[in-house]
Amino acid sequence: MEQLNKEKATAFFAALNRGDIPAIVGAYAEDGRCVTMGNTLISGTFDKAQISAAAGGIFQVFPKGIRFTIDAMTAEGERVAVEARSEGLHVSGQIYSNQYHFLMRFRDGQLVEFKEYMDTERVTDILCGGQKRPAAAV
Numbered sequence: 001m002e003q004l005n006k007e008k009a010t011a012f013f014a015a016l017n018r019g020d021i022p023a024i025v026g027a028y029a030e031d032g033r034c035v036t037m038g039n040t041l042i043s044g045t046f047d048k049a050q051i052s053a054a055a056g057g058i059f060q061v062f063p064k065g066i067r068f069t070i071d072a073m074t075a076e077g078e079r080v081a082v083e084a085r086s087e088g089l090h091v092s093g094q095i096y097s098n099q100y101h102f103l104m105r106f107r108d109g110q111l112v113e114f115k116e117y118m119d120t121e122r123v124t125d126i127l128c129g130g131q132k133r134p135a136a137a138v
Helices: 002-018 021-026 048-061 120-127
Strands: 028-036 044-047 066-076 079-089 095-107 110-118
Touching: 002 021, 002 066, 002 079, 002 095, 002 110, 021 048, 028 048, 044 048, 095 120, 110 120
Parallel strands: 028 110
Antiparallel strands: 028 044, 066 079, 079 095, 095 110
8 A cells, every 4th residue: 555655646746747737636535635734825725626726826826837856755554755845937037946744645546635844934935925814813
C-alpha cells in the first residue's frame, strides 16, 4: 500500500507541474478535501467541488506554470508525507518560491485529504499581494 500511495503522490505533483487540471481534480475522492493551513486569504478547507472550481485559477496567476520539487517522501499506511519546494513566475512579475510539508491521505488510490503547510508570509506577500485577513474581533 505504501509504495502505491507514494506513486500516487508523485503522479499528483507531476500533474501539478504539467498544469493538468483534470488529473489534479481526478486524483481526489468524491469526499476528498484540500486543507491549506494558516490564516491567509487562500487558507481554508475546500471540498472537491471547490477544488475543481478553483484549480484553473492557480495556473492563471502562474501563466508559465509553477514547479514543485519533491525533496523527501515517507509513507505509512494510507498517509504520505512529502517535503517539497516550489518556484514559479507570478503574474505580478515576482518569483514565488516556497517550502512545504504536504500530508496526503489516500483511500483506494484516491486522495481523501491533502494538507498543505508552508511559509504563510510568502503566500501573503506574493499570492495575496500583501493583503491579510482582518483581525478577529476580541
